[in-house]
Amino acid sequence: MTHMDRHWPGWSRARCQDNGVDPEREKRYAELFEQLDLNKDGRIDVHELQTWMTARGQSKSAVEEIVREGDTNKDGELDFEEFSKYLRAHEKALRLMFRSLDRNNDGEIDMAEIQQSLQSLGVDVSKVQAAKIMQSIDKDGTMTIDWNEWRDHFLFNPIHNIEDIARYWKHSFMLDIGENLIVPDDFTEEEKKSGAVWRHLMAGAMAGSVSRTGTAPLDRIKVFLQCSVDVLQVYGSSSGRMRLWSGLRGMVGEGGMSALWRGNGINVLKIAPETAIKFMAYEQIKKIIRGSKDGASLRVQERFLAGSLAGATAQTAIYPLEVLKTRLTLRTTGQYSGLTDCARQILQKEGVGAFYKGYLPNVLGIIPYAGIDLAVYETLKNAWLLRYGESSADPGVLVLVGCGTLSSTCGQVASYPLALIRTRMQAQASLVGSPQLSMLGQLKHIVSQEGLQGLYRGIVPNFLKVIPAVSLSYVVYENVRRALGVDSR
Numbered sequence: 001m002t003h004m005d006r007h008w009p010g011w012s013r014a015r016c017q018d019n020g021v022d023p024e025r026e027k028r029y030a031e032l033f034e035q036l037d038l039n040k041d042g043r044i045d046v047h048e049l050q051t052w053m054t055a056r057g058q059s060k061s062a063v064e065e066i067v068r069e070g071d072t073n074k075d076g077e078l079d080f081e082e083f084s085k086y087l088r089a090h091e092k093a094l095r096l097m098f099r100s101l102d103r104n105n106d107g108e109i110d111m112a113e114i115q116q117s118l119q120s121l122g123v124d125v126s127k128v129q130a131a132k133i134m135q136s137i138d139k140d141g142t143m144t145i146d147w148n149e150w151r152d153h154f155l156f157n158p159i160h161n162i163e164d165i166a167r168y169w170k171h172s173f174m175l176d177i178g179e180n181l182i183v184p185d186d187f188t189e190e191e192k193k194s195g196a197v198w199r200h201l202m203a204g205a206m207a208g209s210v211s212r213t214g215t216a217p218l219d220r221i222k223v224f225l226q227c228s229v230d231v232l233q234v235y236g237s238s239s240g241r242m243r244l245w246s247g248l249r250g251m252v253g254e255g256g257m258s259a260l261w262r263g264n265g266i267n268v269l270k271i272a273p274e275t276a277i278k279f280m281a282y283e284q285i286k287k288i289i290r291g292s293k294d295g296a297s298l299r300v301q302e303r304f305l306a307g308s309l310a311g312a313t314a315q316t317a318i319y320p321l322e323v324l325k326t327r328l329t330l331r332t333t334g335q336y337s338g339l340t341d342c343a344r345q346i347l348q349k350e351g352v353g354a355f356y357k358g359y360l361p362n363v364l365g366i367i368p369y370a371g372i373d374l375a376v377y378e379t380l381k382n383a384w385l386l387r388y389g390e391s392s393a394d395p396g397v398l399v400l401v402g403c404g405t406l407s408s409t410c411g412q413v414a415s416y417p418l419a420l421i422r423t424r425m426q427a428q429a430s431l432v433g434s435p436q437l438s439m440l441g442q443l444k445h446i447v448s449q450e451g452l453q454g455l456y457r458g459i460v461p462n463f464l465k466v467i468p469a470v471s472l473s474y475v476v477y478e479n480v481r482r483a484l485g486v487d488s489r
Contacts, residue, residue: 025091029084036083043077053156065158090158091151097159098150108144109134174204175404176211176271176473177412177466199484201275207477208271214472215465216267217260221247222465223329225458226423244461255333263329266339270321274314282310304374311366319362320355326426350429358425361439365418373411377403405470412462417455421446 038048050063070078070086078086101109101117115130137145137153187197212219224247251259285306315322320343327342336342346354380403412419421442428436437445446454 025088026084029087030080032087033080033083043079044083045077049078062156062158066156069158087155090155093159094151094154095147097154098147108146109150110144174200174207174473174477175401175408175470176204176208177405177408177469197279200481201279203477203481203484205272205275206480207473208275209268210476211469211473212267212271213261213264215469216264217248217251218461218465219264219267220251220260220262220329222458222461223263223326223423223427225461226420227330227427244464259333262331263325266321266325266328270318270325274318277317278310278314281313282306285309300374300378304371307374308366308370311370312363315362315366316359319359322362323355323357323426326423330427346429354429357429358422358439361418361422361425365415365422368418369411369415371411372414373407375407376410377407380406401470401474405466409463409466413459416459416462417443420455420457 033044036044036048036052038051046063046067049067053063066086067076067078070082072082072085098109099105101113103113103116111127111130111134114133115127118130131143134143134145137149139149139152187200221244248260255262289302289306323346324339324342327346328336328339331342336345381400384399384403421439424442424446425437425439435441435445443455450457
């Protein structure tokens with residue numbers, strides 16, 4: 001007598017007699033349940049499922065989602081009824097996905113069908129990459145995937161539709177390293193119609209708010225290091241070479257602990273409009289680039305162009321907030337009573353044009369940032385697929401987060417000199433004795449006075465905030481979009 005027979009006498013006969021129940025399938029479910037039920041108590045808990053699935057490369061979030069979807073009585077465990085009901089529903093969804101990929105209806109998925117289906121969803125993969133994806137699923141070496149191979153590969157992967165598979169290979173994490181909030185190109189038409197897009201964007205904005213607030217002291221010290229000697233002297237560094245810790249101590253001594261967060265309010269305030277404008281502009285620019293090719297996926301260079309133009313559009317709209325952020329970050333105690341007072345003083349003393357000082361280097365900086373960010377991300381992601389694609393077609397959360405972090409950091413390094421020049425131009429009118437220079441004038445002045453290394457002043461705190469910023473951004477983003485009911489894969 002098997003374990004299943006002991007706990008459910010007659011289960012096999014009963015199920016065979018039910019209309020629409022496949023005896024072979026139910027037998028397979030029983031054997032799986034037997035393997036998963038490690039303590040043989042007739043129930044599967046999260047720990048047992050995680051032990052089994054982790055050994056097969058599945059994530060903890062996938063385990064939790066399976067239990068959450070299958071646990072109909074909400075006791076935190078799955079009995080056989082719940083387990084088999086979940087698998088039946090999941091197999092039905094997998095069958096629909098298989099049929100949508102099997103475009104010629106021959107009962108098998110070939111490499112061309114994988115490539116065509118992913119490209120139709122905006123994920124461009126080469127023949128080599130498509131072959132790697134296929135090899136991770138194809139167990140008999142025929143270079144085609146039949147239904148059994150497809151089902152067995154994804155049976156314990158809680159995907160719901162073919163877009164979930166495509167989403168593995170998109171920039172799907174809205175990471176914020178304190179300078180640019182990435183708007184990913186991973187929204188399907190279904191997500192746009194359902195309103196999921198705005199829940200994603202809301203989660204991203206909230207993640208950015210927490211990320212920037214958590215790293216605000218490092219961001220403020222970076223701005224000071226980017227600016228002139230006169231400002232540094234105000235905070236107790238007469239040598240003009242303020243160090244990280246001495247600068248932070250000087251800020252606290254001048255204005256208390258809250259001084260470390262000066263300028264953070266407006267830095268957070270500008271996230272929502274910038275994200276929304278960037279996304280809407282990106283969607284419209286993609287339509288223009290596609291032209292009559294409705295539904296066609298964009299090539300990498302077209303995505304770069306669309307992303308750069310969308311970033312420039314968003315920056316043009318919110319740029320006055322960037323200027324105000326820099327001025328409020330550099331202010332001394334009592335200089336401004338708040339955001340409105342700061343804007344009023346700038347308008348009275350410098351005119352409307354002051355709100356766009358540094359605009360040109362800022363916009364020019366978008367091009368190297370967007371280009372390198374996209375190129376590095378695609379390179380790292382594809383390198384992972386080529387090396388490890390045979391064992392899994394899913395790179396997993398850590399790989400995608402790592403790719404996004406490295407690509408964003410490389411983009412920032414490339415555009416940093418332009419960001420430094422922008423900050424000095426935004427601040428120069430408020431700095432005593434600071435020369436009022438153009439972009440080229442600032443470049444010549446920095447190089448002549450400080451050397452080429454002067455173009456990278458403040459980059460150390462910029463690097464120091466990457467890991468905490470990404471960590472905060474990812475954790476908040478995942479939790480918020482889960483709370484908003486958005487699929488977290």
